[in-house]
Amino acid sequence: MSDDQIMFTLDESEQVTHWYNIVADLPTPPPPPLHPGTREPVGPDDLAPLFPIELIMQEVTGERYVEIPGPVLDVYKQYRPSPLYRARRWEQKLGTPARIYYKYEGVSPAGSHKTNTAIPQVYYNSLHGIRRLTTETGAGQWGTALSYAAALFDVECEVWQVGASYDTxxxxxxxxxxxxxxxxxxxxxxxxxxxxxxxxxxxxxxxxISEAVEVAAQDESSKYALGSVLNHVLLHQTVIGEEALRQLAKAGESSVDLVVGCAGGGSNFAGLAFPFLREKLAGNQDPTILAVEPSSCPTLTRGEYRYDFGDTAGLTPLMKMYTLGHDFVPSPIHAGGLRYHGMAPLVSHAVHEGLIEATALHQSECFEAGLEFARTQGIVAAPESSHALAQARREALAAKESGEEKVIVIGLSGHGLLELGAYDAFLSGRLEDDPLSDDALATALAGVPIV
Amino acid sequence: MSDDQIMFTLDESEQVTHWYNIVADLPTPPPPPLHPGTREPVGPDDLAPLFPIELIMQEVTGERYVEIPGPVLDVYKQYRPSPLYRARRWEQKLGTPARIYYKYEGVSPAGSHKTNTAIPQVYYNSLHGIRRLTTETGAGQWGTALSYAAALFDVECEVWQVGASYDTxxxxxxxxxxxxxxxxxxxxxxxxxxxxxxxxxxxxxxxxISEAVEVAAQDESSKYALGSVLNHVLLHQTVIGEEALRQLAKAGESSVDLVVGCAGGGSNFAGLAFPFLREKLAGNQDPTILAVEPSSCPTLTRGEYRYDFGDTAGLTPLMKMYTLGHDFVPSPIHAGGLRYHGMAPLVSHAVHEGLIEATALHQSECFEAGLEFARTQGIVAAPESSHALAQARREALAAKESGEEKVIVIGLSGHGLLELGAYDAFLSGRLEDDPLSDDALATALAGVPIV
Known part of the structure; x- marks a missing residue:
């Protein structure tokens, strides 16, 4: 590489061929999900009506690596490896001695990391003659990714979009x-x-979710697909972190000080973080691994670690996770992908074990960082991703104070070109911060079942 | 490369360091622009109030290659080389023996090829202490590109956006x-x-345009910037074609049969086409080079080759070009970037000399091709770029009929993520074709001055 290289890619021979399963390396096993009726641990049979066998096995496997099927690799090739950039112009603007890298998933056809799991989910379903996949979408990223993947494998895709999102x-x-x-x-x-x-x-x-599940259940050739939270979804996303490790090595960085990503359901964050956590657990490097969430939906920082439902209606298995309560309704911040009451059980477990840290930020600080980033790096970050940028900015400015040459790796989960209304609200001073109040938190947590 | 490679990039040592000037290789010299008052050829002095000296020299130079300045290369690196893709899934869908490649400029920070000239234009102005650049924007791509480039060189950017576009x-x-x-x-x-x-x-x-020019003229430290038509703009865009030639060589294609791009003002088209035209003139390969325009604004296919003004008010130099008349108002098709009454003089000259061909398409066929492309390649093309896709599709289907293994290279000038309203109009059946009538054409051409 030259001294001023800013983009790091991979040769074909270096490309990632396996997803990484953090379960194999965790010091303690994560608690199992429980059946909502019996409250006994859920087994593969319980999941069979919803998911194809390959995804169920990935949900429960203890194997360290899972091979990525050839047809999935073929589609990944369309946009992977996603680029790792060195943010040199932003560093200069901040005047920091820190070296800031960002792994950019916005190059995917759907504009976010969601395609990394949409593609294998559709592929495995297509092997079993599934003709239609149903799903829900809030902010819209997941519906977009599943629709794109479905087109490639000749599967129909039906999306229930939250009314308020559909209208606006x-x-x-x-x-x-x-x-x-x-x-x-x-x-x-x-x-x-x-x-x-x-x-x-x-x-x-x-x-x-209820609508999409109801329709899938009525028809043998239909299944339901989920875009975050579950183990197999997080597994698929680890292609992000595996690539980033290889790309950092090409950039001459054998160890990093901070890995930072935004966390809603947890799949984007885990996808980047888990391969770094493996290296940390193996003693190869010792990064701080940090999840950033919005102060109006502070699941990891203010929620409780206990069993709760994944959905509002209480139809899903009970999962041990950080939760604000399954009937919690966060304020309508612009980072729609971070408005989830719970957190992926694997991420929750790692936070509870002290392997991963978490912090919460107001959205106005995130948009301010997003603006600075756009004007130096030329990329408009998704409102979700701007949370990681704002935290990285804090750390880079702290490094400026201390004079430390820290190495920071940011997970930039997607672009914000379909969220420019949010930036307009910020630019015109109409954006408000609305952190969760103690009263609202207590009320929401009171609805969580005692297991 | 492997047999199923779909994306072609370049190593640092292969990157393009010079822009290519077609004037050096044209069999006959293009006619000069004329002063709107004296109707004598315009000299460098006439252009000095509007442009910095480097751009003026590039406007009139006969040198074959112009070195790209280091600070411009530094910014190009952020998104260049843009990828060249082989459209394997689309080929399969079409069942064609043709090998279809597309050069994708949508990866740029502004989402189109416009940054290729915005960056050097701002850079050269910044060398002379220019503090502010003014410009106009219709569809918005050019204003976006200039604003991005201005941020990098600490120059202010003021954009007059056409009212109807601003509102919608x-x-x-x-x-x-x-x-x-x-x-x-x-x-x-x-x-x-x-x-x-x-x-x-x-x-x-x-x-x-009149507003932006008026403001620039009032202030010594302000200049005006133009996003297409002029020689120096086309020059900057040749980085597209130079990269494509190198990338095709890596794909094993030493000669191609068709180079196709959309043409509005002509800079996107010329940027891809002129390096291929050099190879054609040198006898190294013999591609058909084809410009595609909308049937509602068919400058090359139905306009006349004569001197006309570049703007409606008649303030610019008179340029020898294909024109529909400077007061022609095309119907409001969605490809806003193709709604220009004239065509770059260099492109016009090459068409008039028979070196380049042209055709016109209805927009509905373009959106149909755009939809098929999105569902196989995962990229939503700009409405402008979809014109190139539709023509390539015709050629690929003709190759299927004839059984010929044609090699097609498409210029995909940008993404359409900010133009989804146009796709929605097509999907919901609200899109209408509105080809130019003979009467409207005759009326518009009657207003062109006799020179």
């Missing part, structure tokens, strides 16, 4: 349709779950 | 502001040119 983000709906998916405003008139609400109801992720 | 495309305005630029709705109250129209007038590119 027509571009998201259009993008899903461009890729061939069908979009329903939720609550729809197509399901019993939807019909329980008035047609003009603003909807919620909980209602949309 | 708030995301474009926001993106310009995110990069630090200032946006005015045109006609504005800031200029005499603007005040000549009512404040709620929908505006036009002609009015917006």
């Amino acid at each position: 983000k027509p571009q998201r709906r259009t993008l899903i349709e461009v890729f061939g998916g069908t979009v329903h405003r939720s609550p729809s008139r197509l399901t019993e779950s939807g019909k329980a609400f008035p047609e003009d109801h603003p909807g919620s992720l909980g209602i949309a | 495309k708030p995301q474009r305005r926001t993106l310009i502001e995110v990069f630090g630029g200032t946006v005015h709705r045109s006609p504005s109250r800031l200029t005499e040119s603007g005040k000549a129209f009512p404040e709620d007038h929908p505006g036009s590119l002609g009015i917006a």
Whole structure:
């Protein structure tokens, strides 16, 4: 490499061929999910109606590495390896001695990391003759990714988009349709779950999940797909961190000081962080691994580590995780992908064990960092990703104070080109911070079952 | 390379360091621009109030290669070389024996090829202490690119956005502001040119140009910047074709059969085409080089080759070019970047000499090709770029009929993520084709001066 290289890629011979399973290396095993009825540990049979066997096995496996199937690698090639950039112009602007790198998932066809799991999920379903996948989408990133992947494997994709999002983000709906998916405003008139609400109801992720699950359950050739939280989803995302480790080595960085990513359901964060956690547990390097969440939905920093449902209606298995309570409704911040009441059980477990740290930020600081980043790096970050930028900015400025040459790696999960309305709100002074109050937190946690 | 490689990049040692000037190799010299008052050939002195000396020299030079300055290469590195892709999935879908490649400029910070010239234009101005650049923008791509480039060199950027575009495309305005630029709705109250129209007038590119030029002329430390048509703009864009030639060599293609790109003002098209035209003139390969325009603004295919003004008001030099008449107003198709009454003099000259061919397509066929492309390649093309896709699709299907293994290279000038409203209109059946009528053409051409 030359001294001023800013983009690091990989040769074909260096490309990632296996996903990494953190379960194999965790010092203690994560607690199992429990059946919502019996409250006994959930087994593979319980999951069979929802997912194909390959995904179920990935959900429960203890193997360290899972081979990425050839047809999935073929599609990954369209946008992977995603670039690792050195943020030299931003460093100069900040006047920091820190070396800042960012791993950019916005180059994917859907514009975020979500395609990394959408592609294998559709592929495995297609092996079993599944003709249709149903799902929900809130901010729209996941619906976009699944629609794109479905087009490639000739599977239909039906998306229930939260009503308020459907009404205010027509571009998201259009993008899903461009890729061939069908979009329903939720609550729809197509399901019993939807019909329980008035047609003009603003909807919620909980209602949309119920609708998508209901439709999938009615039809042998339909299945449901989930875009975060579960073990197999996090597994697929580890391609991010595996690539980043190889790319950092090419940049001459054999060890880093900080790995930072935003965390909503946890899959983007885990995808980058878990391969670094493996290196940390093996003693090869000792990075601080830091999850950033919004102060209005501070699951890891202010939630409780206990069993709770994944959805509002209480239909999913009970998972041991940091939670704000399954009926918690966060304020309508612009980082829609970070508005989830819980956190992936594997991420929660690692935080509880002290292997991973967490912090929460106000959204205005995140947009300010996003603006600075755009004007130096030329990339408009998704509002979610801007949380990682803001925290990295804090650390880079601290390094400036202390004079330390820290190495910082940021997970930049996606672009914000379909979220420019949020930037407009910030630029025109209409953006407000709305951190979670103690009272609201206590009320929400009171609804969590005692297991 | 492996047999199924789909993305071709370049090593640092192979990167393009010089822009290519087609003037050095044209069999006959292109006719000079004329002063609008004297109607004598325009010299460098006439251009001095508008442009810095380096750009003026590039406008008139006969040198074959112009070295790209180091600080420009440093910024190019952020997104260049842009990828060359083999469209394998689309080929399979079409069932064609043709090998289809596309050179994708949508990876640039502004989402289109426009940054290739915005960066050097701002750089050269910054060398002379210019503090502010003014410009107009219609579809918004050029204003975005100039705003981004200005941020990097600490120059202010002020953009007059055509009123109708300002009102209907708030995301474009926001993106310009995110990069630090200032946006005015045109006609504005800031200029005499603007005040000549009512404040709620929908505006036009002609009015917006007049406003930007007026403001630049009032202030020693301000200059005006243009995003297409002129020789120096086309020169900067040749980095596209130079990279493509090197990337095709890595893909094992030493000669191609068709080079196809959309043409509005001509800079995107020329940027890809001129290096291939050099190879054609040198007898190294013999591609058909084809410009695609919309049937509602068919400059090359139905316009006349004569001297005309570049703007509506008749303030610019007279340029020998294919024109529909400088007061022609095309129907409001979605490919805003292709709604220009004229065509770059260098492209016009090459077409007139029979070196380059042209064709015109209805927009509905373009969106149909764009949809098929998105569902196989994962990229939503700009409405402008979809014109190149549609023509390539025709050629690929013809190759299927004839059984010929043609090699097709497409210029994909940008992404359409900020133009999803256009795709929505197509998907919902609201899109109409509106080819130029003979009567409207005759009327528009009647206004062209006799030189």
